[in-house]
Amino acid sequence: AQKVTQAQTEISVVEKEDVTLDCVYETRDTTYYLFWYKQPPSGELVFLIRRNSFDEQNEISGRYSWNFQKSTSSFNFTITASQVVDSAVYFCALSEVNRGSTLGRLYFGRGTQLTVWP
């Protein structure tokens, strides 16, 4: 079963539009971490945010914001006033803490390709 689901394969928006990337996760652990990474065409995965399972506070960093809701097992990512430079593949990932052989490994979603048009 997929531990991290990013249902949106591709999203296209025009510059200055707001866009939300969805992420739904599945875990039986009580302690886990959630991440978002950005992968521009250059290939490097850029770390954006880490959130632990005990911290449900939403976070804002400039034009980026994250909405973590344990009740719906979601960790959505919103870009406000999108820019062309935001065009990239965005991955949501889950890391479980309490499971033996899978300890700490990152489970990635399939990624969402975001294209921002000028």
Add this chain to the structure above:
Amino acid sequence: DTEVTQTPKHLVMGMTNKKSLKCEQHMGHRAMYWYKQKAKKPPELMFVYSYEKLSINESVPSRFSPECPNSSLLNLHLHALQPEDSALYLCASSQEPPGGSYNEQFFGPGTRLTVL
């Protein structure tokens, strides 16, 4: 210094060649990782080193051989690869070993490998 470096950026090799990919980090991180990423797919974990010891091998074929000479360096030795091994190979490091509190992984730019 908050980056992970990888060399080479691009590599083309024949199926009989032997080559190595190199990864370096100077952040004092205790864990290092190799991932393989095919086009339009998420990265797939290959190996994890914690405190310079191999802790996870995701049943990777023996034609891929990892090596961690010291806490800052990670190599991936390649031998007798197949065309289907062509992919982007990403190295990553994290402050804590897998499962630790500060386990966000920082990735290098990757090596684009083509096997002819």
